[in-house]
Amino acid sequence: MTETALTTNQSFIDLEDQVAAHNYSPLPVVVTEAEGIWVTDVEGNRYLDALSGYSALNFGHRHPDLVAAAKAQLDRSTLTSRAFHNDQLGPFCRDLAALVGKESVLPMNTGAEAVETALKIARKWGYLVKGVPADTAEVVVMSGNFHGRTTTIISFSDDPEAHDHYGPYTPGFVTVPYGDLAAIEAAITDHTVAVLVEPIQGEQGVQIPKEGFLPGLRELCTERNVLMVADEIQSGLGRTGTTLACGYEGVEADMYTLGKALGGGIIPVSAVAADRKVMDVITPGTHGSTFGGNPLAAAVGHAVVKLLATGEHQAHAAELEPYFREQLEALIGKGVVAVRVRGLWAGVDIDPDVMTGKAACKALAKKGVLAKDTHGSTIRLAPPLTITKDELTVVTDTLAEVVAEAAAAR
Template sequence: MSSPFASSSSSQPASSPPPAGRDTAAFIASAEAHSAHNYHPLPIVVASADGAWMTDVEGRRYLDMLAGYSALNFGHGNRRLIEAAKAQLERVTLTSRAFHHDRFAEFCTRLAELCGKDMVLPMNTGAEAVETAVKTARKWGYEVKGVPDGRARIIVASDNFHGRTTTIVSFSTDEEARAGFGPYTPGFDIVPYGDLAALRDAVTDDTVAVLLEPVQGEAGVLVPPAGYLAGVRELTRERNVLFMADEIQSGLGRTGRTFACEHEGVVPDVYVLGKALGGGVVPVSAVVADADVLGVFKPGEHGSTFGGNPLACAVGLEVIAMLATGEFQARATELGEHLHAELGLLAGSGAVTEVRGRGLWAGVDIAPAYGTGREVSEKLMDRGVLVKDTHGATIRIAPPLVIGKDDLDWALDQLRAVLS
């Protein structure tokens, strides 16, 4: 078998004649006319992708340095994942949870083992998994901890991003995501991210959980102060509160460990997983915890028609098998060290004001004189490199873990050229 990390490209974008009738402007105009304007994508229309590279409708090639916000940790069109999906497509794709199917038990068992937990509650999207975690914490609080009915509270961090449902945006501090969608769901307390003292002060007898991202992705790849996650773990144990780690973006290899919590030797009570769990093939998410937590659910109290479907389980099983080797985590560590060393040199040049991140994941704050994050993203796109901006001045870098070192260096060369 060939290496999963073999590059499928040279380290520069090649071009081919545009296929007849494949016009970028026409595609974008049609999308703008007929879809809700809830995104502001870069002006590129992707037609195909392989590994870390994507090709647009006019035949131009681009190096993907975003990886679907970590949903594509294993690259576009990963053959192991595609073959697993194709084999399952020929057998059965959906039964609903009204019946058992032959991939479900193995998926739950293997994912529980990967997390070191007892039980799995499969869902589809990351937001569904977060909603499920919220319901889990509240029910656990009432039935196990003994919080009076209707009084359960969950502590979250400022600048969080856990999804976009009405409940989730109720505890967002991002007004762009929150404003105009009230009335808001009560029961959440917001404290500054990384501030252990503020968290300690916020815990009451009615607190049932602390929900945190071990690394805040949408906020600009913010890594908490050393010892913070370990302190959260100690505090939540002391006060009989669940520690729920949203590892939807940070988990499954991105930071150089299977879970970002591992960098501080922390095991939360609840893992919230998504994105890479579906390998970029199908949406797969899950809440994973021990039986004394997930065991609070009884038939009819929570569910999903598509959650844990045969196709999702087949792909998820292959993802788990790939992670079990440790090679992707090692790859993210090795290339991540190189990425951060090179970005650190840029920070010293004055073009970049700060670089944050862990593993093959970085938030790069652009100095105002060199443009906004959007402007830098567009200039990189013109050079064949795809990143995405956030919060005005920041670009996020998170390539598929299968990217070749030469390709990564080529992308860094393009960033240097844009900022020169």
């Protein structure tokens, strides 16, 4: 293919459609520049980013502290592999462990890698510490879960698009209804090593369990000598108005998986955090990653931790939550049927008789607001934690316009 000048959104879209795998169905916006909560396409149109890269951009695009940390590290070293020590990894792990209340951190790259790592740790803990017979370990998982797209993880997904046609599937997982303590208790056997849970199911449309579920799960896991593993990859690091979504009800899991926002929107960074009594089943040679814990990733991740250590961003998300909820709930009965809000994270169920979630997101984009649909009629809103109240009003007012226009056109 010969090189040609690309100048419009459509020309870039057409090229991508020709040469890139069709594993996404993106909105027709081609971003070329981004700063804070705003992005600009190749034609110069400006949009408010209310998706934040599925919470990978909790601090907005190109946050100056994070860019500075990356630039400084680029001038020093970027990769050593874990065959050697580097001067960024220790400080990063120390401060991340302190932030989430754990003793040890195992750094990886992507969120799916963090979940895979946590599953390996849980199984090995089950064999070496709990005494589960070899190759019989079970992990209880939730319906509607989303933990990534690796072969093992999609083995226990109940989303046909993620799951179907990739078998044979990895055994050892038992699925129960999300938020159902009685079902979890019934599913736990002497072979159960862990319960894997999203404190809030983001991909499912920001589904928030009933109050008391997480504390009850914590109590149950302790009573049955089972690890509580909380996937905080989307929900963690300030998104919900607390450092971790588990913290909303004062719950401490045995292991956390972290990612997305940990890389500041600059580089993939993920991690598993746990106390030594769990983490130390991992010994030299039993797990690794060429890029996990590289000095560039550690420098950026450390800068993210420093932003969160002040509590400022968590407090801002918590402060805006009531207003965010009020503005969205005002749309119920006016093209919206249900709303779920925690911090600066919302799932909005559009009336399917009015429009689909994808249609709503396309209409929002035409009016300068970027969001993402999921499961047909639901859209997710997750603006950067740096957004102001006035800017948040732009998001909710624009959504109000979109559903009102769609309802009027019926």
